[in-house]
Amino acid sequence: MTTQAAPAKTTDITVEVVYRGIFQKTLAQRICRGVVLAARRSGHPGTAFARYGDSPERNGVPAKQFAVVAVDDTQLEASMARYEPSIVDVTVAVDDTLVKGVESWAWYGRQPIWKPTKPGGVVIVTSDRTADEIIAQTDKAEKPYTLAVVPGGASFAGLWVYKDDHTDWRVMGALAKVAPEWLPLEHVKALVREQTKDEGAVASVQFGHDATVLREVKPGEGTSGHEVLQFEKPGWTTMRPGIVVDARKPGERNPFYKKYSARTQRPVVNFDTCIKCTMCWLDCPDECFEVTPTGHYEVVYEACIGCGICAQVCPVKDCIVMVDELKFEKNDNVWQRWQSDRESYNRWFEATTGVSVAPPKTKAAAAAAGGDD
Ligand code: SF4
Ligand code: SF4
Known part of the structure; x- marks a missing residue:
């Protein structure tokens, strides 16, 4: 120092x-x-x-x-x-x-x-x-x-x-x-x-x-783990006539839509308690959720801006937890990890969020029971 x-x-x-x-x-x-x-x-x-x-x-x-x-x-x-x-x-x-x-x-x-x-x-x-x-x-x-x-x-x-x-x-x-x-x-x-x-x-x-x-x-200190992200901006004379922004093909996510640098926090999902209600998928303003083969909804982290709406609308207490972005190094999606090794994913969920992987309970049920737990 x-x-x-x-x-x-x-x-x-x-x-x-x-x-x-x-x-x-x-x-x-x-x-x-x-x-x-x-x-x-x-x-x-x-x-x-x-x-x-x-x-x-x-x-x-x-x-x-x-x-x-x-x-x-x-x-x-x-x-x-x-x-x-x-x-x-x-x-x-x-x-x-x-x-x-x-x-x-x-x-x-x-x-x-x-x-x-x-x-x-x-x-x-x-x-x-x-x-x-x-x-x-x-x-x-x-x-x-x-x-x-x-x-x-x-x-x-x-x-x-x-x-x-x-x-x-x-x-x-x-x-x-x-x-x-x-x-x-x-x-x-x-x-x-x-x-x-x-x-x-x-x-x-x-x-x-x-x-x-x-x-x-000193030069060389720091991480090389962040993605290099640069855009080619078409000039006035190089734009194609009639088309300014390419439309997204059905079933395909726009590879250029990466707003993750806007995040202060990111949502982490407890797939064990998710009741597959679709609320997060419906309400996310950036359409970040993808449906998985098990019917759960996982966040596409490259597109997520960290607004926290999904955590607010999710009816299950602590099923989506917003976590400080600096705790993460990558934007990899995580459902696959949960699917292949639930125990390991749940240990990671608990360590990352500070919330235990508890049996499902809706926010309404928790409130009716007179507490947060
Ligand atoms: S934090 Fe906001 S942008 Fe990210 S998945 Fe949730 S609702 Fe979508
Ligand atoms: S809102 Fe919550 S319970 Fe509903 S699908 Fe999304 S993560 Fe699952």
């Missing part, structure tokens, strides 16, 4: 905040705005903006916002003469499941979280995990960078009603730690004190600064 990651001061600094659509949008805005306002206290101009077109309307879709700060107005103008920063000094991921890769609007395919971070730059991740656990789920590094882990789980602070869980202030404290030339801690604390009139928020800035763990990541 190192204690100092400050990038050498240059003519400007660009921070990108990668977040999940809807419920972390306001959080990302507050962080980018905070970067600009705190830097202004040091006399540096800056601007905060969202990526063009990033207005995701579905929970979980990865999106980005940016903050650019420069030594003076001329440098700021020069750095803004780009459509979107392709290289950034600091990447902030406010949800640790984003380290599995980002597929913003499916324009670029899945990309490593560190892809736009410059060599020697910093990737800040809010997480309850250790740096080594996070690296184990992050694409193999092709350049050195510093991983900064800010203690805290994924924020669900919301969009219309913002429930501040202080992720914004802790991340601001971490930014003061990794870029003190641009964001001196005292300036960040003064800004937060002025804006919130809340010493608890100021204490969270200090906590984010002090408790953030820095870990140098």
Whole structure:
């Protein structure tokens, strides 16, 4: 572990905040705005903006916002003469499941979280995990960078009603730690004190600064287990006349429909207690369920965005359990595993979900019995 990651001061600094659509949008805005306002206290101009077109309307879709700060107005103008920063000094991921890769609007395919971070730059991740656990789920590094882990789980602070869980202030404290030339801690604390009139928020800035763990990541560290996912985008002149999107043939799943990078959690099915009612199959908005030869329904994980609707509509208690995405390394479907070795699958189900494989009981029956069990 190192204690100092400050990038050498240059003519400007660009921070990108990668977040999940809807419920972390306001959080990302507050962080980018905070970067600009705190830097202004040091006399540096800056601007905060969202990526063009990033207005995701579905929970979980990865999106980005940016903050650019420069030594003076001329440098700021020069750095803004780009459509979107392709290289950034600091990447902030406010949800640790984003380290599995980002597929913003499916324009670029899945990309490593560190892809736009410059060599020697910093990737800040809010997480309850250790740096080594996070690296184990992050694409193999092709350049050195510093991983900064800010203690805290994924924020669900919301969009219309913002429930501040202080992720914004802790991340601001971490930014003061990794870029003190641009964001001196005292300036960040003064800004937060002025804006919130809340010493608890100021204490969270200090906590984010002090408790953030820095870990140098060398090229070659990380996993090579994630799928390479890139799309060929047809140009205006290369589209076939009359057809823009290929239709799905009956009985065939579109091989390009892969929205799994949107997940914070994934559904895990207890096939032993499933009563084959079809509710999950009917209600999944992304048609992720396939019927199996035994009449059970299994999730096609490549297509699942982790919205949790299936777990809500399933009438059997704990038959579908939503589990933290970072517990998984692959997107393989699992029914076949249950079919060939139930005991082993059930042991895995219990270890993964923390729920025991119990006899079937409907949610209504559990409620009538006066408890959850
Ligand atoms: S969480 Fe369930 S309902 Fe939502 S996309 Fe995945 S399988 Fe479908
Ligand atoms: S909703 Fe639950 S019980 Fe019904 S088919 Fe799906 S997994 Fe089985």
